[in-house]
Amino acid sequence: QVQPVESGGGLVQAGGSLTLSCVASGTIFGTMAWYRQAPAKQRELVASITRGGDTYYADSVKGRFTFSRNHPRNTGYLQMNDLKPEDTAVYYCNGRGLMNQRDYWGQGTQVTVSA
Numbered sequence: 001q002v003q004p005v006e007s008g009g010g011l012v013q014a015g016g017s018l019t020l021s022c023v024a025s026g027t028i029f030g031t032m033a034w035y036r037q038a039p040a041k042q043r044e045l046v047a048s049i050t051r052g053g054d055t056y057y058a059d060s061v062k063g064r065f066t067f068s069r070n071h072p073r074n075t076g077y078l079q080m081n082d083l084k085p086e087d088t089a090v091y092y093c094n095g096r097g098l099m100n101q102r103d104y105w106g107q108g109t110q111v112t113v114s115a
Contacts, residue, residue: 002025002027002097003105003106004022004023004024004093004095006022006093006106006109007020007023008109009091009109009111010111011112012113014114014115015083017079017080017082017083018080019077019078019079019080020034020078020109022106023075024104025074027100029051029076030050030051031048031049032048032069032093032096033046033049033094034046034076034078034094035092036087036092038088041089044058045058048067060086061080064083066079084113085115087113088111088112089111090108090109091110093106
């Protein structure tokens with residue numbers, strides 16, 4: 001069974017940094033993405049990266065977050081700098097299978113930013 005596994009979440013003060021990791025085995029991902037969901041809010045796309053390295057960032061994180069990936073390790077990394085309390089959410093990794101175009105979701109990792 002393919003399921004991305006996230007790690008790296010935690011509690012940090014405003015202005016701090018965290019790096020989230022997403023690793024999966026059993027398939028090769030094409031596009032990878034990070035979504036987040038805050039309490040009582042809809043899940044939103046934070047950032048994505050194609051296999052070729054093209055990235056997209058939501059306006060709210062542009063300039064603060066950086067998405068990179070390591071192909072041999074089938075791993076994606078979200079470097080989050082200058083964190084703000086409004087970044088508090090559960091962050092979910094999404095990977096789209098390169099061959100079957102199916103979407104795979106991780107179970108999420110909590111990021112909490114204190115003021």
